[in-house]
Amino acid sequence: MKKKFLKNLEEQLFETMNVAKAGAKISDEDKYRCEGFMQAGVELDLVTDEEIQALIKEVHESVFGESIIARRGKEKLGSLH
Numbered sequence: 001m002k003k004k005f006l007k008n009l010e011e012q013l014f015e016t017m018n019v020a021k022a023g024a025k026i027s028d029e030d031k032y033r034c035e036g037f038m039q040a041g042v043e044l045d046l047v048t049d050e051e052i053q054a055l056i057k058e059v060h061e062s063v064f065g066e067s068i069i070a071r072r073g074k075e076k077l078g079s080l081h
Helices: 002-021 028-043 049-064 068-079
Strands: none
Touching: 002 028, 002 049, 028 049, 049 068
16 A cells, blocks of 8 residues: 555656646646655555655655755855846
């Protein structure tokens, strides 16, 4: 059950992050679906917050080729100009 949950979450994260990478806005519906799915996994004791965070970091680095922190730093620098 846990493997199936994590695989489904990974697919949702890839889809969502690829939308962001393409420059499109992530719909509220997709954002809330993903967040609700993660919360349900924690509440049902399928996964921990730490496991979710690790998967988010892994998928982010796979999609964007850099860490979340590095990407946020670049976004902040870009918004200053």
